[in-house]
Amino acid sequence: MTTNAASQTVSGKDRVLIFDTTLRDGEQSPGASMTLEEKLQVADLLDEMGVDIIEAGFPIASEGDFEAVTEISRRVKRATVAGLARAGQKDIDRAGEAVKGAVRPRIHTFISTSPVHMKHKLQMAPEKVLDLVTASVTRARNWVEDVEWSAEDGTRTEMDFLCRCVEAAIRAGATTINIPDTVGYTTPGEYARIFRTVRERVPNSDKAIFSVHCHNDLGMAVANTLAGLQGGARQIECTVNGIGERAGNAALEEIVMAIKTRNDAFPYECGVETTMLTRASKLVAAVTSFPVQYNKAIVGRNAFAHESGIHQDGMLKNTETYEIMTPESVGVSKTSLVMGKHSGRHAFREKLKELGYDLGENALEDAFKRMKDLADRKKHVYDEDIEALVDDEILTAHDGIKVVALTIIAGTQGPQLATLTLDVNGAHKTVQSTGNGPVDACFNAIHALVPHEARLELYQVHAVTEGTDAQAEVSVRLAEDGKSVTAKAADPDTLVASARAYLGALNKLMVKRLRGKPEALAAG
Numbered sequence: 001m002t003t004n005a006a007s008q009t010v011s012g013k014d015r016v017l018i019f020d021t022t023l024r025d026g027e028q029s030p031g032a033s034m035t036l037e038e039k040l041q042v043a044d045l046l047d048e049m050g051v052d053i054i055e056a057g058f059p060i061a062s063e064g065d066f067e068a069v070t071e072i073s074r075r076v077k078r079a080t081v082a083g084l085a086r087a088g089q090k091d092i093d094r095a096g097e098a099v100k101g102a103v104r105p106r107i108h109t110f111i112s113t114s115p116v117h118m119k120h121k122l123q124m125a126p127e128k129v130l131d132l133v134t135a136s137v138t139r140a141r142n143w144v145e146d147v148e149w150s151a152e153d154g155t156r157t158e159m160d161f162l163c164r165c166v167e168a169a170i171r172a173g174a175t176t177i178n179i180p181d182t183v184g185y186t187t188p189g190e191y192a193r194i195f196r197t198v199r200e201r202v203p204n205s206d207k208a209i210f211s212v213h214c215h216n217d218l219g220m221a222v223a224n225t226l227a228g229l230q231g232g233a234r235q236i237e238c239t240v241n242g243i244g245e246r247a248g249n250a251a252l253e254e255i256v257m258a259i260k261t262r263n264d265a266f267p268y269e270c271g272v273e274t275t276m277l278t279r280a281s282k283l284v285a286a287v288t289s290f291p292v293q294y295n296k297a298i299v300g301r302n303a304f305a306h307e308s309g310i311h312q313d314g315m316l317k318n319t320e321t322y323e324i325m326t327p328e329s330v331g332v333s334k335t336s337l338v339m340g341k342h343s344g345r346h347a348f349r350e351k352l353k354e355l356g357y358d359l360g361e362n363a364l365e366d367a368f369k370r371m372k373d374l375a376d377r378k379k380h381v382y383d384e385d386i387e388a389l390v391d392d393e394i395l396t397a398h399d400g401i402k403v404v405a406l407t408i409i410a411g412t413q414g415p416q417l418a419t420l421t422l423d424v425n426g427a428h429k430t431v432q433s434t435g436n437g438p439v440d441a442c443f444n445a446i447h448a449l450v451p452h453e454a455r456l457e458l459y460q461v462h463a464v465t466e467g468t469d470a471q472a473e474v475s476v477r478l479a480e481d482g483k484s485v486t487a488k489a490a491d492p493d494t495l496v497a498s499a500r501a502y503l504g505a506l507n508k509l510m511v512k513r514l515r516g517k518p519e520a521l522a523a524g
């Protein structure tokens, strides 16, 4: 056998081969077509990552597929490169032509063996299919030594017939026998039994490596894959991010991490460098434009994110409380403690530390309450949101004038009306003012309650993060007697942020005015 044969490793564990079919079965996902350049990038990464076999395409399908398989065969240095072919001469010759330049070429030929496929799709009698098994494998062997044969719809195939086909394929020279669960129909116990039975009943079964290939129609692709290994299979066919026909294929990253994390249950070795899994996932998502669902195991963006206070507290005390593998082991730089309405004080304190703040207990409590309040109104609380609210907290902590309430009536029927209540050194004062627009009305109200000569030099608004519920960060610059001050405030309501930024600047001006009159400052 010339290929990367599955065998026992020095650790005494069985080596399982990872056969990646992202570029063939993965590309069969409606809408997932990749350009040649994109396929080459994926193939390079798979090779670097330590995948054993790369199924590069189905060469008879199109000129583009032929070119992709040919190119990938030329450049991949380590992995075996496989091309798919139906049980026909033209398909096999085209695949042979495409993979012949590979360091380790493989032809993967298949034919359906289930009653429903043979009768309705192929419209062939079982004996004819059996003949084609021998003929196709024999022809493929004329091209390469490494031939894989697949019994399409194997899990819905009658056992006696499956065994006869497998025996014929091995006799004709197949070195790998794949029994696919083409329509995602099998169950873990059943799939393991199929492999055990075929391996026991087929006399020459020890001459080939058995392979699993599972689809996810019932959400069992990974479970079935692992069960297939327990039944004796030693090659796993899978795709990055689990993309593939219909509901997809078994996800490479999930299988590899299940073997690594639960090696007690799945005592096998595989050659994939797990720290590259996230990179591979991102690349495949980018080139196929198939987003990865947030809660996807291993590579979803929430796979190592914790929002609940109780979990975050546990994580801060010992990461093993809520993580069964480290984010670093799959190429994520670190766990993220996401701030949100379910977060607790332990995690918030840690987050502030990470962002470079050292707040006292009271300031921390205030900031925590404001973060919770923000999280009730806003879907995502980003680090920038926390920075904005803490900066704002620090600025307003010493302010003599604060917003108590603000209501604006705005719309097409002007003038816009602001009703504003301010706390001016402890006394609440309310006024109504109109203006040319809601911001003008609001600033006029401030002017009415706190008469001043300062000039507005700058008024700027920008969204702290994305989305219509993003916090607005408002900057205001006021100038008086040749002195100018700038203040910022952030709030999901642009007008509240505007009022607070204006008052922030006004407070700073007052402090400047009083500078040099310490007795006045002390009096507030």
Ligand SMILES: CC(=O)SCCNC(=O)CCNC(=O)[C@H](O)C(C)(C)COP(=O)(O)OP(=O)(O)OC[C@H]1O[C@@H](n2cnc3c(N)ncnc32)[C@H](O)[C@@H]1OP(=O)(O)O
Residues within 6 Å of the ligand: 025, 028, 058, 060, 061, 062, 085, 086, 087, 088, 110, 111, 112, 121, 122, 123, 152, 182, 245
């Ligand atoms: C389970 C799997 O994932 S199998 C792989 C599926 N992937 C694809 O089909 C993607 C690429 N396919 C293609 O580009 C095209 O289908 C081609 C080029 C392969 C064939 O195209 P066409 O010649 O136009 O045939 P079409 O796709 O319409 O029909 C398939 C034919 O192949 C036959 N066929 C299907 N599987 C096999 C097989 N394993 N061995 C031999 N013949 C087969 C069908 O019975 C049908 O034959 P018929 O024309 O005599 O009725």
Ligand SMILES: CC(C)C(=O)C(=O)O
Residues within 6 Å of the ligand: 025, 110, 150, 151, 152, 153, 178, 180, 181, 182, 183, 213, 215
């Ligand atoms: C060609 C075979 C292996 C296949 O993709 C399937 O049966 O799902």
